[in-house]
Amino acid sequence: MAAFVRSKNQNAREKRKSLTAPKQIVTPLPPKADVSVLPPTLVMTNKHAVRYYFELTVSPGFDLEIPTGQKQKECQDEGIVIRRYAGDQGQVFLGVFDGHGVNGLLASKFTGESLPALLAQNDFLRTNWKEAYVQVCREVGRLMLSGACGFDCQFSGTTAVFGVLTGRNSVLLGNVGDSRAVVGRADANGKMTGVDLTEDDKPTDAPERARIESSGGRVAQMEYDPGDFDGPFRVFLREANIPGLAMSRSLGDGLAESVGVITDPTCSEYYIRPEDKFLLFASDGLWEVFTSDEACKWAEAYFKDREKMAKMPCTQALAEEAQRRWTRMDEDCVVDDTTVLIVRIRS
Numbered sequence: 001m002a003a004f005v006r007s008k009n010q011n012a013r014e015k016r017k018s019l020t021a022p023k024q025i026v027t028p029l030p031p032k033a034d035v036s037v038l039p040p041t042l043v044m045t046n047k048h049a050v051r052y053y054f055e056l057t058v059s060p061g062f063d064l065e066i067p068t069g070q071k072q073k074e075c076q077d078e079g080i081v082i083r084r085y086a087g088d089q090g091q092v093f094l095g096v097f098d099g100h101g102v103n104g105l106l107a108s109k110f111t112g113e114s115l116p117a118l119l120a121q122n123d124f125l126r127t128n129w130k131e132a133y134v135q136v137c138r139e140v141g142r143l144m145l146s147g148a149c150g151f152d153c154q155f156s157g158t159t160a161v162f163g164v165l166t167g168r169n170s171v172l173l174g175n176v177g178d179s180r181a182v183v184g185r186a187d188a189n190g191k192m193t194g195v196d197l198t199e200d201d202k203p204t205d206a207p208e209r210a211r212i213e214s215s216g217g218r219v220a221q222m223e224y225d226p227g228d229f230d231g232p233f234r235v236f237l238r239e240a241n242i243p244g245l246a247m248s249r250s251l252g253d254g255l256a257e258s259v260g261v262i263t264d265p266t267c268s269e270y271y272i273r274p275e276d277k278f279l280l281f282a283s284d285g286l287w288e289v290f291t292s293d294e295a296c297k298w299a300e301a302y303f304k305d306r307e308k309m310a311k312m313p314c315t316q317a318l319a320e321e322a323q324r325r326w327t328r329m330d331e332d333c334v335v336d337d338t339t340v341l342i343v344r345i346r347s
Contacts, residue, residue, distance in 0.1 A: 090167025
């Protein structure tokens with residue numbers, strides 16, 4: 001993911017949020033046998049007779065400059081779906097975690113395992129779920145920075161967009177970083193719209209910036225030459241161009257935490273409406289090249305194509321389309337890992 005300082009050419013892609021894909025694929029994707037896809041047959045029906053269909057794909061990124069057949073960069077994304085969560089037949093835990101830094105893979109996997117486990121044991125989950133979310137994210141962060149996780153997190157960490165799908169037709173959402181959850185909603189005429197359910201934690205947001213600067217940090221673009229600033233705004237120490245984290249909240253990232261980056265999630269409850277067709281959780285491998293609205297429209301069109309659906313789950317197709325768009329950005333592009341989790345909703 002686009003978390004730490006990279007070359008100027010690599011940063012150029014981070015300034016673009018959405019691209020229009022040409023009709024023909026210019027650069028084919030290399031074969032990736034290790035794409036992780038959740039079987040699309042997982043189904044759950046709650047007491048309100050709403051049926052949920054789950055799809056999950058974790059698609060590793062790759063470096064276009066590495067020849068086919070040679071070892072690619074490791075995938076640092078993690079995605080999970082846990083049915084009958086916390087002993088409740090009507091609950092499902094959903095999570096997407098996007099690691100970064102040298103130990104980004106370890107960070108995302110540790111969080112994907114420990115966060116839902118700790119949350120299921122938290123006494124506040126059923127009485128004050130927002131407090132439970134905050135407590136658990138702080139505990140995961142503490143375990144990472146204390147070394148109890150078994151690896152160093154001074155320059156490594158992960159995002160977390162997660163939620164508990166309840167038996168009362170709502171989803172309890174938590175977000176740390178710049179992965180994102182959206183809902184695909186159709187109007188009376190069937191027109192699809194993507195609506196954000198979470199907000200990306202950016203250091204340029206006024207309250208986030210104020211907290212970082214009051215903690216001794218600095219929010220700025222990377223300066224490659226005197227007066228030549230480029231790329232996304234990042235969190236730096238006041239007197240040094242490190243760590244260069246491109247978000248204001250994360251799990252791990254000890255050095256960034258020392259200057260105001262925090263682990264607290266932003267929490268909200270969303271009640272599913274009759275016009276909602278699906279929930280979409282994804283890492284920024286998707287959101288760097290798709291807007292929320294565009295991704296939902298793309299997914300809805302794919303769902304309607306039975307021939308395509310018979311060949312490949314929508315999550316896998318969407319992840320691969322996102323990675324194709326990455327390849328069109330720069331000749332030396334490093335394509336990001338892309339995780340897509342979709343919950344289709346059928347009354």
